[in-house]
Amino acid sequence: MKEKPYHKQQNNNNVSIQTGQQFPLTIKRLGINGEGVGYFKRKVVFVKGALPGEEVVAEVTKAGERFSEAIVRKIRKESPDRVKAPCPIYEQCGGCQLQHMNYDASLVGKQDIVAQAFSRYTKIPDQHLPIQKTIGMDNPWYYRNKSQLQTRKINKQVIAGLYKEGTHELIDLSACLVQHQQLNHVTQIVKSILADLNIPIYNERKHDGEVRTIVTRIGFETKQVQLVLITNTAELSNKELFIKEVRQKLPEVTSLMQNINDSKTSLIFGEQTYHLDGEETINERLGEFSFDLSARAFFQLNPKQTVHLYDEAKKAARLSGKEKIVDAYCGVGTIGQWLANGASEIRGMDTTREAIEDARANADAQQINTTYEVGTAQKWLPTWLKQGFKPDVVVVDPPRSGCDPQLLKSIVQAKPNRVVYVSCNPSTLAKDVQQLMDKGYKVVNIQPVDMFPWTAQVESVTELVLKK
Incomplete structure (x- = not known):
């Protein structure tokens, strides 16, 4: 793509950045949301998908007085830490922000994100900040023990996934590289059961239908799985058949719950939770400790x-x-x-x-x-x-x-x-x-x-x- 021209201005304080404008930019560091941070005429520009050390041509998507947002139109000098994201829907999903970055480099970037916050909001001199290297994982995949996926019905197919960043377009997650693989499997089977039994799926625009969200959680040590259907109504069509199908097709599900959320809200859970089958909690062990987890209880992911x-x-x-x-x-x-x-x-x-x-x-x-x-x-x-x-x-x-x-x-x-x-x-x-x-x-x-x-x-x- 041909680069749009940019114009030098004599007074940096009066520089006006416009939406759609393109200009060369050197990326200095990672921002708190994983974007690259550069400076155009002393004004901060956050560039989605850019990495520290890269020289890019950025196109402004949102211009502001304090900072502007941009996307990468061309990489003139690529970072040695740039890698190909293994997830096929990485660009669409938005659940991860750094799969295009070498893992060890991302640990350095996260240490710097914390250091930046202390530099900005505390009086501790940067050279005296007692910050350590980030503790990472040996295998940084399939680590999440909980999945919360919104549902939609397209034709006769039930999909479950996350909203594309900045939109209400739902991206179906058939398999996620950071969710525990058993949760991926359980969600897929639940989607098929909901479709086969023709259980009404929630329609956000009309605020009708029943099943809003499929929530799954697993005990890494115990392998117990909890399945929670978040519904718009207390009624669940074909409830007994649904329970029977889950028993037969998902024996690993040891706790089956229903939570009611009838509000027009982005919050996942409502206040009322009902026990459908199995136990009311699942158990997880951390070291020598054992913890029972109910549907709404917070536990590290x-x-x-x-x-x-x-x-x-x-x-x-x-x-x-x-x-x-x-x-x-x-x-x-x-x-x-x-x-x-x-x-x-x-x-x-x-x-x-x-x-x-x-x-x-x-x-x-x-x-x-x-x-x-x-x-x-x-x-x-x-x-x-x-x-x-x-x-x-x-x-x-x-x-x-x-x-x-x-x-x-x-x-x-x-x-x-x-x-x-x-x-x-x-x-x-x-x-x-x-x-x-x-x-x-x-x-x-x-x-x-x-x-x-x-x-x-x-x-x-x-x-x-x-x-x-």
Whole structure:
């Protein structure tokens, strides 16, 4: 394709970038969403599919005052880290962002993504940032233990997949290279059962039909599979026949559930969950620990890397056996219970009732001294403080939005000796860390962990200590 001309301008501050404009660009680094980052006349340009070190011709798809977005029209100088993506629908799906990048190079890129966030949002000098190399996987494929695929019906065929990036066009995932292979198999069979029994599939535009989403989860160690149908209605047509077919064709499914979500929302789960067949939970083991998982309970999606993540959290907690620990956003109690043999008491909280019920059962089964409550961390930590409970270590593993401001205030009020911050979003992590630094905490170590190979996501464990 012929390159469009670009014009030099004398005043860089007045440069106006236009949608459709093309210009040469050198890519300096990876952005937080996996895109390449370059600078045109000192203005930031995010280029989807470009890699650090490459010289490309970029075409602007979205122009803005603070930054612009672009795509690659031509690669003039290719990075030695560029590889051919093995997934045949990589470009269409959008679930992965870095399959075109050498895996070892992606680990370096993820370390840099975390470092960039700290550089931007904290006062720590770049040269003094205590960040380690990213912990990667020996085999970074088929690592996800959970699949959540939206459904559609095209002619008489049921498809299930992910939305193409920036659209509501559903891309059918017949086989996914990052999902556990058993989940790929279960989803394919479920699609055929739904089609054969003519069970109505949800129509997003009309907000009618029944089956919205097929959710599957597997215990990597136990091989137990949970299948959850997310439906728009409490009614499920041919329910008994569906249960019978699943029993016959998918004996690995040990838990069959139905969740009702009748809202016009992008959220997957609704509030009501019904037991259809088998057990209500599946079991997973991490190291010496065993966890029962209900349909809506949060559990890390990459069990093999979870062991590394939690080991780093335990290392950061520096336990002697006497510490009292608060496990905020505790889910089914995984992190707290992982740390339990080095502590005297664990207290945790989560807003999902089923998760707390699982956490209590998991702790009882392992005879761990715990207290778990339903509710927010910003509610329970101040309550416990008033009751005279003072934690030595607070572990937080918040959603991507970061810690609630009230929780950060409560942590400052509690003054634990250590805060262990497990994060899935470097930007909100760095912002929260600076707030704790402003109140007397110091960052001792930052350890990135690659929980989601081939995506731009990076988890990390940050160790903070209270200055004496």
